[in-house]
Amino acid sequence: MILEAISPAPHAIITGPKQAIREDHLRFVQGTTLWAQKTKVLNRDWAELTFREDPTLQMLLDRNALKAGKGRYIGVNADPAIILANQRRFKKETDAGLCQWVTGKMEPLLWDPDVLQNVGILIFDAYETVANSQIDRTLLPVLDFAIRQKDRLGQFVLSCTFSLRGTRATRSKSGIQFVLDLLSDHFGVSLNQDKHTVTYRSTRRSQNMLMFRVAL
Numbered sequence: 001m002i003l004e005a006i007s008p009a010p011h012a013i014i015t016g017p018k019q020a021i022r023e024d025h026l027r028f029v030q031g032t033t034l035w036a037q038k039t040k041v042l043n044r045d046w047a048e049l050t051f052r053e054d055p056t057l058q059m060l061l062d063r064n065a066l067k068a069g070k071g072r073y074i075g076v077n078a079d080p081a082i083i084l085a086n087q088r089r090f091k092k093e094t095d096a097g098l099c100q101w102v103t104g105k106m107e108p109l110l111w112d113p114d115v116l117q118n119v120g121i122l123i124f125d126a127y128e129t130v131a132n133s134q135i136d137r138t139l140l141p142v143l144d145f146a147i148r149q150k151d152r153l154g155q156f157v158l159s160c161t162f163s164l165r166g167t168r169a170t171r172s173k174s175g176i177q178f179v180l181d182l183l184s185d186h187f188g189v190s191l192n193q194d195k196h197t198v199t200y201r202s203t204r205r206s207q208n209m210l211m212f213r214v215a216l
């Protein structure tokens with residue numbers, strides 16, 4: 001059952017680092033059963049596409065939100081150099097079992113019975129464009145994983161961010177409509193393009209992104 005399907009703020013303009021979004025994800029998770037209200041730690045693992053420096057992990061560490069064997073952070077990236085850098089940067093925390101690093105594409109991992117089995121939160125900010133005619137190859141495994149985990153664990157939080165770059169039609173529909181229809185078929189929720197569009201503005205450029213977050 002869908003509890004909420006929201007963007008951080010309709011038409012929000014995010015400037016500079018995307019820290020506001022990371023903070024908002026945590027606030028959202030804290031309103032679900034994936035957060036232990038008494039001990040103030042995650043009840044399940046938090047998986048995310050990691051990048052250089054990993055400010056999400058830093059935020060979770062700063063809030064003491066992680067606990068080995070209960071709610072860990074799992075950073076995934078296809079680039080081994082990024083994973084290695086984070087393994088080194090967060091060596092102490094990795095050795096303490098607070099985080100884990102995985103090199104590879106996220107999609108096949110979603111079918112791996114071991115690595116992501118305790119994941120209750122998935123932040124999939126691949127920034128792939130909705131105009132990609134193969135976007136279903138990315139999105140479908142993510143949506144199926146969310147539903148399977150919800151059935152197994154009782155609750156699941158999924159956040160996805162896609163770029164609205166490009167106008168190319170996907171099959172007979174526009175890319176954005178194709179993505180919105182996939183979401184509605186899977187989750188029974190209607191997302192509204194306007195309401196879920198966020199503009200990221202940096203010094204160099206600004207770009208529109210489709211961002212949605214659901215608690216299943």
Ligand SMILES: C[S@@+](CC[C@H](N)C(=O)[O-])C[C@H]1O[C@@H](n2cnc3c(N)ncnc32)[C@H](O)[C@@H]1O
Nearest residue numbers: 048049050051077078104105106107125126127
């Ligand atoms: C936007 S960054 C992640 C940002 C990070 N979550 C944050 O809040 O700062 C996305 C990274 O994931 C990688 N990536 C994109 N799609 C992926 C996929 N399907 N599997 C693994 N890595 C992917 C990209 O190359 C990039 O390094």
